[in-house]
Amino acid sequence: MLLETRALTANYGQFRALFGVDVTVDAGECVAIIGANGAGKSTLMRSITGVLRNEPGMVLHRGESIGALSSAEVMKRGIAMVPEGRRLFPSLTVEENLLIGGQMRKAPGPWNLAAIYDLFPILRERRRNPGTALSGGQQQMVAIGRALMSNPELLLCDEISLGLAPVVIRDIYAALPKIREGGAAIVVVEQDIGKALAVADRVYCMMEGHVTLAAKAGDVTREAIHAAYFGEAA
Template sequence: MTALLETRGLKAFYGDFQALFGVDISVAEGETIAIIGANGAGKTTLMRAISGVLASDPDAILCRGEPIGALAAPDVLASGIAMVPEGRRLFPSLTVEENLLIGAYSRKVGPTWTLESVYELFPVLRERRSNPATALSGGQQQMVAIGRALLSNPDLLLCDEISLGLAPVVVRDIYAAFPRIRASGASIVIVEQDIGQALKVASRVYCMMEGRITLCGRSSELNRDQIHAAYFGAERHGLH
């Protein structure tokens, strides 16, 4: 069965600095996976490469078996891959609804997500629809960023550090939307520093350290020692 998304020996550079070293991951149709790792592990770089923000070798990233590594970000979005970026990146001069509707400009054909269905997913956004987006709380802004991505009708939703800086109760509310997103047919990749949160929502987990995959497995089968060793390095934890 062809994976929805696959990376093969993916490398990424910032100028002369190499940030990813031969990363292999795969995401199946309807699957949720988590990418975990400490700060600087390469998680965001991986998301930037998949979404076309960073250039890659054409065959290093495949979508349904087709090479997309050389595509620019708008073309990756048009192919059905949308990213919720770290830091949300909303337009401060636009209202909540205007920020949401930006996602529809690159809309893939399909009836899956509309403005109304995003408001059903996050009812507070309907109440705040006319407010400047940056006047909202951090959690509500994150909902806008997710809703904006969903309005492009993605087959794959990339979520980069969506819980960063948010209170646990707000994180819980945001993650409660994921079953509905999965039910729409979308696959999800979640980048998380919070190991516990990642294990709750993802069927499989990849751990990264220093630009490499150090562990991959089903969430239900990985134990704490394995994850900590892959997350921080075996020697730092006395794990050999």
């Protein structure tokens, strides 16, 4: 088991956002986290990556507690996130944004500038452009590439299709199998159920900070997803 959360809770001040969340990710697999706005999906990602601190035993990486580590320490262990909203450095070029990711972890792996440019050829053409001068889809490619430059063994993708055109979403999702071929496990946080299920081995549905469904992606029914997503009978 690569990653595990155990009865994970998370708070924003006095507001509790996660209630006893149990999620597992095995090495090399793709796990989808689905749910509506406010379900707790992004909070789960922030908790795993150390942006929100937790009790030490609530998040485990390869059996070792990482719940109290900082985000920098978590990334050095091989867990990288593509954040919602991309969050590129506006003063840096595309290539400089990518190189920032490579500074965080020195583990050997398949990802370097040449590999990122092969994965997303348009970035090679735009490598001297300011990162935020690109289209939304191209910026998302930079954000994915920046995370991959650390050669993570676990890549967390938070709402990578949000606000993008269908043709761009298709291209980004087409890259996910290639990323898995490099050895990384992937967690995809999505509101688009069809996209998530198409690439995932397993799926979790969240609602109001709780996990309401955990199943193999190929076995889950539309009725079960409807009930878990909306908290009502299909």
